[in-house]
Structures are given as C-alpha cells and as structure tokens.
Amino acid sequence: MNEMRHKGGDMARYGIIVDLNRCTGCMTCVIACKQENLTRPGVSWNKVLEVENETFERIVYFRYACMHCEDPPCAKACPNGAIYKREGGIVLVDQDKCRGAHACVAACPYGVISINPDEEYFPGENVPLQAKGESNRVHPPGKASMCTLCAHRIDEGREPACVVACPSQAMTFVDLDDSQNVKPTKFPKPQALLASEGSNPKVRYIVSNDLFKDVERRISKKADVHS
Amino acid sequence: MEKEEQLVHAQWAVRPGEGMEAGYTFCDGCNEVPFCGIKFTKKDESVTHVEPWPDFPASPPCSKAYATLQRLYHPNRLKYPMKRTRPKGSTDPGYVRISWNEAYDMITGHLKRIKKTYGPHAVFFYVGDPKEPRAAVQRLAATFGSVNYGCESSTACRRGAMLAELLTYGFPTMGNLPTEETKVTLIWGTNPAYSGQPFMCHAQLLEAKERGVKFIVVDPRLTPTAQTLAHIHLQPRPATTAALAAGIMHVIFKEDLHDKDFCRDWIHGIDELKNYVREFPPEKVEKITWVPANKIIEAARLYATNGPGGMKTGAQGTTHDSNATNNHRAILLIPAICGYIDVPGGVLKPTNPLVEMAGPWADGPPEFSMRDKMNQMKEHRLDIEAFPVWAEKLWEVQTNYLVEWIKQGKIKGLLGWGLNTMIWPQSHEYQQAIAGLEFAMAVDYFYRPWTHDYVDLVLPAAMNYERLAPFAFFDRKIFGRSPIAPLGECKEDWKIALDIGVRLGHKDLFFDGDVEAACNEILGLWNITYDDLRKNQERGIGIPAKGPELFKKYETGDIRPDKKPGFMTPSGKIEAVSTTLKKYGYPALPEYKEPMQTTTEYPLILISGSRIPFITHSKWREDAPWLLELQREPLLTINPKDAVERKIQEGDEIILKTTWGQMQVTAKPTIMVPRGVVGIMHGWAKANVNELIPRQFDPISGFPVFKEVVCQVSKI
Numbered sequence: 001m002n003e004m005r006h007k008g009g010d011m012a013r014y015g016i017i018v019d020l021n022r023c024t025g026c027m028t029c030v031i032a033c034k035q036e037n038l039t040r041p042g043v044s045w046n047k048v049l050e051v052e053n054e055t056f057e058r059i060v061y062f063r064y065a066c067m068h069c070e071d072p073p074c075a076k077a078c079p080n081g082a083i084y085k086r087e088g089g090i091v092l093v094d095q096d097k098c099r100g101a102h103a104c105v106a107a108c109p110y111g112v113i114s115i116n117p118d119e120e121y122f123p124g125e126n127v128p129l130q131a132k133g134e135s136n137r138v139h140p141p142g143k144a145s146m147c148t149l150c151a152h153r154i155d156e157g158r159e160p161a162c163v164v165a166c167p168s169q170a171m172t173f174v175d176l177d178d179s180q181n182v183k184p185t186k187f188p189k190p191q192a193l194l195a196s197e198g199s200n201p202k203v204r205y206i207v208s209n210d211l212f213k214d215v216e217r218r219i220s221k222k223a224d225v226h227s
Numbered sequence: 228m229e230k231e232e233q234l235v236h237a238q239w240a241v242r243p244g245e246g247m248e249a250g251y252t253f254c255d256g257c258n259e260v261p262f263c264g265i266k267f268t269k270k271d272e273s274v275t276h277v278e279p280w281p282d283f284p285a286s287p288p289c290s291k292a293y294a295t296l297q298r299l300y301h302p303n304r305l306k307y308p309m310k311r312t313r314p315k316g317s318t319d320p321g322y323v324r325i326s327w328n329e330a331y332d333m334i335t336g337h338l339k340r341i342k343k344t345y346g347p348h349a350v351f352f353y354v355g356d357p358k359e360p361r362a363a364v365q366r367l368a369a370t371f372g373s374v375n376y377g378c379e380s381s382t383a384c385r386r387g388a389m390l391a392e393l394l395t396y397g398f399p400t401m402g403n404l405p406t407e408e409t410k411v412t413l414i415w416g417t418n419p420a421y422s423g424q425p426f427m428c429h430a431q432l433l434e435a436k437e438r439g440v441k442f443i444v445v446d447p448r449l450t451p452t453a454q455t456l457a458h459i460h461l462q463p464r465p466a467t468t469a470a471l472a473a474g475i476m477h478v479i480f481k482e483d484l485h486d487k488d489f490c491r492d493w494i495h496g497i498d499e500l501k502n503y504v505r506e507f508p509p510e511k512v513e514k515i516t517w518v519p520a521n522k523i524i525e526a527a528r529l530y531a532t533n534g535p536g537g538m539k540t541g542a543q544g545t546t547h548d549s550n551a552t553n554n555h556r557a558i559l560l561i562p563a564i565c566g567y568i569d570v571p572g573g574v575l576k577p578t579n580p581l582v583e584m585a586g587p588w589a590d591g592p593p594e595f596s597m598r599d600k601m602n603q604m605k606e607h608r609l610d611i612e613a614f615p616v617w618a619e620k621l622w623e624v625q626t627n628y629l630v631e632w633i634k635q636g637k638i639k640g641l642l643g644w645g646l647n648t649m650i651w652p653q654s655h656e657y658q659q660a661i662a663g664l665e666f667a668m669a670v671d672y673f674y675r676p677w678t679h680d681y682v683d684l685v686l687p688a689a690m691n692y693e694r695l696a697p698f699a700f701f702d703r704k705i706f707g708r709s710p711i712a713p714l715g716e717c718k719e720d721w722k723i724a725l726d727i728g729v730r731l732g733h734k735d736l737f738f739d740g741d742v743e744a745a746c747n748e749i750l751g752l753w754n755i756t757y758d759d760l761r762k763n764q765e766r767g768i769g770i771p772a773k774g775p776e777l778f779k780k781y782e783t784g785d786i787r788p789d790k791k792p793g794f795m796t797p798s799g800k801i802e803a804v805s806t807t808l809k810k811y812g813y814p815a816l817p818e819y820k821e822p823m824q825t826t827t828e829y830p831l832i833l834i835s836g837s838r839i840p841f842i843t844h845s846k847w848r849e850d851a852p853w854l855l856e857l858q859r860e861p862l863l864t865i866n867p868k869d870a871v872e873r874k875i876q877e878g879d880e881i882i883l884k885t886t887w888g889q890m891q892v893t894a895k896p897t898i899m900v901p902r903g904v905v906g907i908m909h910g911w912a913k914a915n916v917n918e919l920i921p922r923q924f925d926p927i928s929g930f931p932v933f934k935e936v937v938c939q940v941s942k943i
Contacts, residue, residue, distance in 0.1 A: 022433055024420040024451035026840035027857055031290035034853045035277055035297070041852065052898050054867070058454060059899065121852050127300045128273035164279060167287050168420070168455075169430045 013070075013176040014088040014149060015202030016163060017190045018063055020211070022170035025050060025061030032165030033065075036150065038129070038137040041119045045147035046162050047112065049222070051214050060207065062215050063170070065162070066091060066112050066147035067193065067201030074146075077107030082144070088175075089202060090151050093144045100142040109197040111223035113146045176202055193219065246270050251280060251764055252691045252708040253699055255357040256291025257843040258379070260588040262699050263288035263427060264706070265295070266765075267692065272711045274299060274692050281765065284701040285427055290841045294851035295691055299714075301850060303673055305687035306715025315662040320680055327716065327726075333684055334642070335730045337666035338371065341640045347372035348607040351638045353626070355379045355645035356844060359697055360670075360720030362591040363745065364644055367724045369597035370733055374604035374624075375638070380589060381623035382650055383836075387546035387928040391555035393620045394805045396568070397795030398576050398786070399586065402538035404428055405435035408572030411533040414444045415558050416468070417541025420451035421840040432456055441533060443526050445471070446544075447834065448906065449899050459526045462901050463516040465832050466548035466822035466935040471523070472557035473504040473819060474512030476564060478527035480504060485531065486566025493781060494563060495796070496804025496816065503816050515819070517901070531565050535572035538562045547836055547933035550820040551925035552616075556805070557817035563801045569786075570778055576786055579772035581703060583752040588697060595749050598622065609637055614929045615811050625929040627651065627922070633660040641667040642727075644688075644720050648678045649845050649910055652920035652931045653887070670723055673850060677912050688720055689713035696721040696742045698750070698760060705753070706767040707760025721745060813927050822935045825903070829885065829937035831869065834900075835909045835916045836933040845910030860893040861914035864906040865940060870896035875942055883907065885919040885938045894940075905940055909933070 030046045039045060049062045072091045075083040082097035083104060093104075105113045118141035121127075136152045139145055150160035158164070159173040190204030194216055205212065250269045253262030264280025265288060277296050279287035298304075308330040312321035341349050352368035354361045356379060368376040380386045389399045405412050412435070420429045429452070436442060436456055444450075444457035453460045463471045479485050480501050490497045509520035530536050538561075545555045567573035580586075585593045593599070601622055605611070609632050610625040611618040617625050629651075632638045641661060646669045651657045658681045661667050667682035672690060679685050693713040699706045713719070718726075721742045728737030738744035747756050753770045760768060777785055784790040793799030797806035809815040825832065839858065841847070847854045863883055865875065875881055879894045883905070892907060892914050900906050907916050923932050 022430075022455060024429060024455065024840070026289055026421060026451075028287075028290045028293070028840075030857070031293045031841065031853050035293040042856065044856070050897075054898055057449060057898060059449065059451075059897070061451070121297070122300070122302050125300075125302045129275050129296060129300060165287055165293070167289055167427045167429060168433065 012088045012178070013202060014090060014154065015068060015174055015176050015204065016149075016160070017172045017174055018203065018205050019170050019172075020060055020062065020205055020207040022168045023061045023063055024168055025059075026167060028165050028167055029063055029162035029171070032161045033147070036136075036153075036161035037148070038139070039145065040116050040139050040141075041121055042117060043114045043139070043145050045112070045145070049215070049218060051211070051218050053211060053214055056211065058211060060211050060215060063162075064110060064112065064193070064219070065203070066149070067110055067199070067203045068149055070200035070202065071198065073107040073109065073197070073199050074104035074113060077103040079103055086151065088149075088151075088154065090149045090154070092148055092151065093146065095140060095143055098143040100144065104144050109194050109199060109223055110201075110219060113144055116141050116143050116145045118142070247275070250274070250692070250709045250711065251706075252694070252710065254288050254292035254295055255359060255691050256289070256295060256847070257422065257838075258356040258358055260358050260699075263292055265292050265691070267296075269711055274711060283706070284704065288427065290854065291843065291847065294841075294847065294854045297851040297853050298672070299690050299692055301673075303849070304714065304717075305671060305673060305685065306717060307687060308716070309685045311683050315681065322674075322685065327718070330684060330686060331726060331730050334668055334727055337640055338727075338731065341665065342372070345639050348375050348604070348609075349373075349638055350375070350640040350642065351629070352376040353378065353641060353643040353646055355643065355647050355650065356846065357645055357720075358589050359694070360644045360724055361589060362596050362697065362749070363721040363724035364642075365591045365596035365601070366736075367642075367728050369600045370728055370736055371731065372604070374601055374607045375609055376601070377624040377626040379645075379647075379650055381621065382626045383543060383547070383931055383933070385542040385589065386621055386623065387543060387551050387925070387930040388540060388555050390617060390620055390928050391546070391552050392559060394552070394616070394796075394807055395556045395559045395563075395802055396576075397801075400574060400576070401540050401542065403573075403575050404431050404539075405440045405537050406572045408535055409435065409440055409537045410535060410572070411441040411443065411530055412537040412539060413530055413561065414442060414446075414452060414456070414539045415541075416446060416544030417539060418446065418448075418450040418452045418544075418837070419539065420455065422541070422838045429455075441529055443530055447901055447904055448837065449901075459522060459529060461518045461522055461526055463518050465834050465904060466550065466554070467516040467819070468545050468554035469550060469557040469817050469819040470507060470512055470515040471518060472561055472817070473507035474509050474516070474518075474523045475527045475530070475561055476500070476504040477507045477512070478509060478524050479531045479561075479564060482528070482531075484528065485564045489566035489568075490564055493568075493794070493800050495798040495800040495802045495806070497564075499816055500560065500564075500803035503818070507819075517903075530561065534565060534567060535570050536562060536565055536567045537572060538567075538574050543836065544934075546925070546928065546930050548822055548935040549923060549925050549932050550822070551930045552927035553814060553817045553820070557819075560801075560803055560817060563803075568801065569780055576780060577702075578777045578780065578785065579703065579774065581700060581753075581770060584700065588700065592749050592752070594752075610929070614927070616807055616813065616927050617929060619807060627924055627929050627931065630656045630660045630922075633663055639665045641682075643668065643682075644670045644724075646671075646678055646682075647675070647845060648681070649912070649915050649917055652917050652933070653922050654915055654917050656922070670720060675845070677845075677915070686723060687715060687717045688723075689717040693717060694719040694721075695757070696746050698746060698757070703770045703772055704767045705750070705755070705760065705770065707757055707764065709761065709764060808927065823932070823937050825937045829939050830903070831938050831940060832904050833883070833885065833916075833919070833936045833938040834904060834906045834934040835920070837906060837908075839908050842908060842910075845912065848911065861907060861911040862895040863892040863940065864895050864897050864900045866900050866902045866904070867896040867898065868902055869905070869940075870894060873941060875940070880943050882941050882943060883916075883919065883938060884941070885936050887921050888919045890914045890916070890919065891943070905938065
C-alpha cells in the first residue's frame with residue numbers, strides 16, 4: 001500500500017534553493033503560482049511566513065511549499081497509494097487514486113498539503129481562462145492539493161513559475177545531483193527544513209542558523225495546528 | 228471529472244499549443260511608468276497565461292501583474308457606459324446602461340454649455356490611476372482650452388519631490404541604480420524592494436551589494452530594503468528629514484570631508500548652508516530625530532569618504548509632511564556637498580534622453596500634449612495664487628484646493644480618468660464638492676462607490692490586455708503591445724479622449740478617433756510607426772543616441788540650452804539657497820521645521836501612504852480575489868512594545884484615533900515599525916485613513932501631511 005511508484009528513471013533530483021537573504025515577502029511567487037495553476041480559493045501552494053526576531057532586528061520572509069522530499073511522509077501515510085514520486089523526484093498526487101483521506105495533510109511536517117474546497121472564485125461565471133484550463137489547472141473538490149514543482153513546465157524545459165517570477169531572484173531551480181548546477185560558491189550551505197524529520201526535502205534554504213531555528217519552531221507549530 | 232481527463236492529469240500532459248499565440252502588454256498594477264512587461268498567451272481573443280516578458284527593461288513583474296489576468300475576467304467589471312438617474316445625494320444613484328452615443332452627447336453637451344457660460348477654464352481635466360491616458364487627456368484639455376489639468380502626481384505623488392529637485396538641482400532625478408563606479412549609495416525614504424523606479428530593481432541592488440557597494444538606508448521602518456541592503460540603517464522620527472540631513476552635513480563639513488572645489492564653484496549659498504547646519508551637531512539631531520548620534524557620524528563618514536556616491540530617493544516617501552519641499556531639498560544637498568553630482572557612479576543628469584519626450588511618459592510628450600498652448604494660458608491656473616513656486620516650476624495644476632475652487636464657483640465640470648476621492652485628506656469634502664458640480668464624468672475599470680456615487684456618468688475602460696496606447700519607453704528604447712479585443716463595450720482611455728476631441732469638432736487633431744494614428748503622431752518623432760514596434764515586438768526598437776554619455780556637464784555647458792556652463796537654476800548653480808523660494812518669501816535654505824507634536828492624548832505618529840507589495844492605493848482590494856486573499860482587513864502595524872503597553876495582540880480589533888476622526892482596524896504588532904510610530908495602508912474604503920488626516924498642506928508644494936499626524940491606538 002505504501003509502495004512508491006516511480007515514473008521514469010532517476011535521472012535527476014529536482015529541487016529549489018531559496019536564499020532567504022534576498023526574499024522580501026513580496027508574494028509574487030504566491031500569485032504567479034495561482035495564475036499558473038489556478039488553484040481554488042484559499043489554496044496556496046506557495047506560502048510565505050513572516051518570522052520576526054527582535055534580538056537580531058530581522059524579519060525573515062520564509063517562502064515554502066511542497067519540499068518534494070526524497071522520503072515523503074505523505075506518500076507513506078496515504079491509504080490509497082495516491083502519492084508518488086515521478087521522474088526527477090517530483091512528488092505528485094494521483095488525482096485518480098486520491099480519495100480525500102486527509103492522511104497526507106496530517107503526515108506532512110511542513111503543513112503544505114490542502115484539500116481542494118468546492119468553492120470557485122467567480123461561481124456561475126464562464127471565465128475563459130478557466131474554461132481553457134489545462135490538466136494542471138483542474139482541481140477536483142475533496143482531493144489533496146500541493147505544489148507539483150510545475151512538472152508540466154519542467155516537461156517543456158521551463159522552470160517552475162514561482163522561480164521564474166521572483167523579482168529578487170531569491171529562488172534557483174536546481175538538480176541536486178548536478179554539482180555544476182548547485183554552484184557551491186554561490187550557495188554556501190543550503191539547509192533542509194526540519195531535517196530531524198528524516199524526510200530529506202529537496203527544497204533547501206540559505207539562512208543563518210539562529211533565524212532558521214525560529215522558522216522551524218513556527219512551521220512545527222503551524223503544521224501541528226494544521227493536522 | 229471524466230476518466231480521460233483524469234488520465235491526462237496524472238500524466239502531466241504538455242500544454243496544448245494549438246491556436247495559442249503570444250501577446251505582449253504592460254502592467255498598470257501600481258500606476259508606474261515606465262511599465263513592467265507582461266508576455267501572455269492568447270487563444271481566440273482570450274488571455275490564458277501570463278509570464279514575465281523576457282529581457283524587458285522592467286521585468287520580472289510582481290504579484291499584481293499576474294493578478295491583472297484575474298482582474299480582466301472579473302464579473303464585476305464595468306462593460307457599458309452608465310448614467311445616473313437619481314439626483315446627487317440619493318442613497319442609490321440609480322445608474323443605468325446607456326449607449327456610447329448618448330454618453331458622448333452628454334459630455335460634449337455639458338462641455339460646450341460650461342465653456343459658453345463660464346469659460347473653458349471652468350472644466351477641470353484629471354488623470355489619476357492609471358497614468359497611461361495623460362498625454363491624450365492633456366491634448367484634450369489644451370484643445371478644449373482649459374489650463375486646469377491635474378493628476379495624482381500633482382496631488383500627492385511624484386511632483387512634490389520633483390519640485391524640490393528642480394529648485395535645487397535644476398533637473399528632476401530620483402537618483403540612479405549603482406553603477407560599476409559607485410562605492411556607496413544613499414537610499415532615503417523609499418523601499419525599492421516593494422516599489423520605486425526603475426521598477427523591480429531590487430535584484431540589481433542586491434547585485435551591487437554583492438560586488439561591494441555600501442548602502443545607507445534611511446527609513447523609519449525596518450523595510451525589506453533596509454534588511455537586505457543596509458550597512459547602516461537610520462530610522463528617523465517621521466517628518467524630521469531636514470534635521471537628519473543637516474546633522475549628516477554638519478559632520479561632513481566639520482570633519483572637512485566635503486568636496487571643497489565643487490562647493491565653492493557650484494553651490495549657490497554654500498556659506499549660508501554651512502552656517503545653518505553648524506547648529507545641528509549629532510547630539511542635538513539625535514534628540515530631534517531619534518537617530519543615535521554615533522550612527523549619524525558613521526553614516527556621514529561612510530558616505531563622504533567612499534566616493535563616488537549615488538542616491539536613490541522615492542516618489543513621495545519624503546514629501547508627505549508640512550515641511551515637504553525643504554525636507555526633500557535637504558536630502559539632495561548631501562550628494563551635492565560631496566561633489567557626487569553628474570560624475571560616473573553618482574547622481575546623473577542623463578546626457579541623451581529622448582528630448583522629444585522631455586521626461587517620462589508621466590509628463591506627456593510636449594508637442595503632442597500641446598504644452599506651449601498650456602503655458603500660454605498660465606494666468607488662468609487655479610493654483611497660481613496659493614502655490615506660486617509650484618506654478619512657476621510645474622505645469623500641472625496642484626489639486627488639493629479643488630474643494631475651495633468648486634465652492635467659489637471656479638470649476639463647474641470635471642472629466643476624470645481613474646479619479647479617486649480617497650487620494651485627498653478629508654476625502655468626504657472632495658466627494659461633496661464633486662457632487663456639487665454641474666457635470667462630472669469618470670472613466671474606470673470597476674464601479675467604485677466612494678467616487679462614482681458623486682459623479683453623473685461612468686465609462687468602462689479597457690484593461691491592459693485590451694489597450695494599444697500608450698507604448699512604453701525606457702531611456703532610448705521603445706516597445707509596443709499587441710492587445711486583444713476589449714470585453715463588452717469597453718474602450719481604452721486614449722480612445723475615449725480622442726472620441727471626445729472629435730465630437731467637439733476637432734476631427735483632424737484627434738486622428739478621427741484612431742488610437743494607432745495618435746501613437747504614430749508621437750512615434751513619428753523618431754521616424755517609426757506602431758507597425759515597426761509590432762515587427763520588433765519582443766526586443767523593442769532602440770533610438771540611437773547622438774553621442775556618448777558625458778559627465779560633469781555643468782563644466783562644459785552641456786546641461787543648459789544656452790550652452791553656458793552650470794545648472795538649469797536661476798543662479799546657474801546647485802541652490803542651497805533657492806533663488807525662487809526667496810523670491811516668493813519662503814525659507815530659502817532647507818530649514819528644519821518641527822512637525823506636529825505628540826501629546827499624552829496622541830502619543831504616536833501615524834504614517835500612511837507607504838506601500839505593501841501586492842496592493843496599490845485603493846485598487847486591488849476587490850479587483851482580483853487572489854490578492855485580497857493575502858490581506859482582507861485594514862492592518863495597523865504597531866511596534867510589539869507599544870502593543871503590549873496597550874494589551875493589544877495580533878488580530879485584535881482596535882481603534883485608531885486622531886483629532887480629526889477615528890476608525891476600526893486590525894492590529895498587526897511588528898518590528899517593521901519603530902516604537903512611537905504606527906503605519907497603515909491607505910485606500911481602504913471601509914477604513915479610509917485619509918479621513919483621519921487634516922487638510923493641512925506644505926506651504927510650498929501644497930502636499931498633504933500623510934506621514935506626520937499624531938494619533939492614539941486603543942483596544943475596543
């Protein structure tokens with residue numbers, strides 16, 4: 001039941017490195033994602049948390065979404081085997097298999113999975129951009145919903161919408177297996193959020209240790225509330 | 228969902244490409260020109276996807292650009308002309324749909340009648356947000372024969388700082404991005420991470436920091452700009468700018484760090500300035516501004532000993548107080564005494580601007596906009612008595628006395644594009660004044676009750692994906708756009724202005740209503756047409772410069788039209804003592820004036836008008852639900868310590884109160900604001916902070932006091 005289904009080979013391990021020293025909390029990633037994927041009202045795959053540290057006089061704007069874990073706890077938790085890793089290590093929900101069991105929502109240490117509500121932004125209206133929507137823009141109510149790393153764009157050779165959109169260039173789309181791509185000089189030590197969870201996330205962060213601890217405390221608290 | 232669709236979803240099918248075409252336009256999300264670039268996908272005259280326009284000068288755009296797509300298809304959009312059927316003052320204006328013919332007949336009928344009865348200057352022409360229609364509306368005002376044209380920039384935005392720049396430097400500048408030569412940059416009263424021109428420049432500032440440029444950021448708030456860039460962050464008490472600048476100059480002069488040759492040769496009134504700032508030692512300035520004396524000294528040394536130094540100032544962050552003009556002038560003198568003006572890496576006067584545009588789009592190209600005719604009618608300007616310095620330096624009318632002019636019967640009609648009564652302090656006085664006009668018309672995207680309840684006619688404007696005009700230009704590069712057909716009966720702003728011109732009997736002057744022909748009239752200045760822009764859609768067209776970029780042009784005579792060395796000021800020098808201010812009896816030095824005093828009843832200082840990144844003014848609160856999800860309530864930012872003292876917690880409903888009014892808002896304790904200061908975003912119809920601001924104005928610029936008023940906050 002918990003067996004992971006790999007689609008394609010293991011040619012790459014895609015992830016995002018977020019430089020929190022550049023992020024300004026401008027929310028462009030959040031809205032660029034909404035536009036790209038037309039998620040339902042209240043569902044934001046990209047989230048930004050403001051974490052303040054009075055001692056350091058710093059406000060950290062922490063952008064997060066599905067971490068595309070190497071060992072995704074959500075996949076293990078799903079009773080229907082609906083969450084799988086496809087080529088590139090992208091973690092996806094198979095909308096066909098998902099029965100809206102909510103187990104993934106509780107299992108995710110980062111609190112980034114939602115269940116699609118049945119609300120629409122403009123109910124009863126024939127909005128042309130929705131009518132022409134592609135598969136990544138279809139979100140059946142009651143099913144699990146999370147960032148797909150814009151797999152549909154990656155398949156076309158394009159980077160995720162949030163990465164391309166970032167005005168402060170705080171995000172870099174990387175193949176963690178490609179040492180050229182990861183540029184060790186530019187990214188001193190990208191850190192994994194809540195590494196102790198053992199989920200091995202492929203979205204990593206550049207930030208000072210003290211501030212990252214603040215972020216981890218806040219995310220744990222939020223995820224607890226969420227589940 | 229159908230089985231087949233599910234399969235497609237699971238396999239992440241490639242985007243359907245059939246029938247899809249690329250289109251290009253600009254974002255009008257925050258009313259900036261130059262514009263940010265949008266590349267979109269269209270199919271059958273519908274826009275389906277939005278992307279950053281690759282390699283566009285202002286790109287990638289921010290959240291608002293993506294939200295313009297949701298705005299485009301918002302069911303509440305105005306799609307037809309509408310006229311009021313009940314008298315003004317009725318609870319429901321009773322708007323009904325009419326034809327464009329009827330609308331235009333109404334407009335031209337009233338225009339002709341008012342002109343005949345009261346004269347042409349009794350019609351006020353106004354362009355608010357977006358700025359895009361300015362050139363076309365200016366042409367309409369000039370042709371109709373009214374000198375009384377104003378805009379949001381001449382109400383509370385860019386023109387206040389521009390006035391200070393013209394008085395001091397003789398040319399407008401908001402500073403420059405750091406170049407390879409720049410060693411230090413002074414960012415004062417602006418937060419380019421969220422706003423500021425050139426737009427979306429934060430990434431470039433970060434790169435400058437990475438290559439070693441030092442940054443001094445002056446802002447009362449702990450902005451993302453201060454956090455990501457500042458080596459030294461000075462957090463002054465709001466509205467004490469001139470004192471802080473005097474303190475910095477005091478240290479520079481005292482420690483002999485100024486550029487002596489430049490000061491002697493090129494600053495008018497340098498001795499008076501030295502004498503004046505002698506009275507501002509850092510310890511005294513600390514008491515006035517709250518900025519620690521050692522930080523003032525440190526900033527002065529860092530800036531003066533790391534030349535060349537640049538500057539970045541904001542459109543209006545430093546001009547929303549009762550000493551606006553001289554406060555801003557004081558900032559401008561810091562790079563001047565260091566000799567950083569028009570040197571590589573410093574504060575530049577562009578050598579080869581597109582002279583035919585004579586500035587940015589926001590000013591309008593002088594020939595097309597009939598600037599000569601407007602200047603000839605100058606004596607009829609309504610602002611000439613109250614704001615003579617303004618009227619001498621700027622051709623757009625200062626609008627803040629609109630209430631008085633309407634009451635005095637000097638204005639009888641108003642044609643407004645993007646008109647918004649919430650821009651003015653004590654907004655209700657402007658609403659009532661506008662309601663008292665014989666005729667008022669508004670062009671907009673949505674019905675906005677706080678303005679449209681008080682006019683006679685509301686016209687539906689085409690949105691950014693549906694507009695051809697205006698084209699964009701950056702330095703010497705020009706870009707066009709490729710619009711889709713407008714929804715409903717929407718027309719683009721330019722089209723409406725041109726149509727009115729034609730119906731007033733000026734068929735040729737208004738290109739028979741053809742927007743592309745109007746654009747071509749301007750593009751003809753460089754021997755190109757809109758068709759050429761289409762052929763070079765993504766890359767744009769560069770207009771070659773006549774020569775290389777030159778520096779220290781004040782020495783060579785390349786700044787003044789008479790080719791004499793010097794600056795475009797009455798003295799020919801940068802003016803520490805302003806000849807023009809002296810002439811009209813204002814303080815001629817950038818003197819400090821103590822702002823409104825806190826009291827035990829009102830112990831906090833209220834700043835409004837500063838931006839949050841995903842909302843501009845009153846727009847976007849209902850235009851795009853995606854953005855509304857990010858902030859649904861008017862949030863008051865308050866320092867956590869001030870909040871604790873008042874037993875206020877995050878999310879509490881609280882009362883914000885000034886002498887002039889009070890309103891209910893939601894508390895957001897944050898270290899973004901220092902102790903003693905609270906901040907709120909303006910433009911919430913349900914909590915319009917401008918009702919809490921008095922109609923008090925800087926005597927020189929006439930600018931309102933959005934960042935000075937004292938207040939109290941309490942739990943309900």
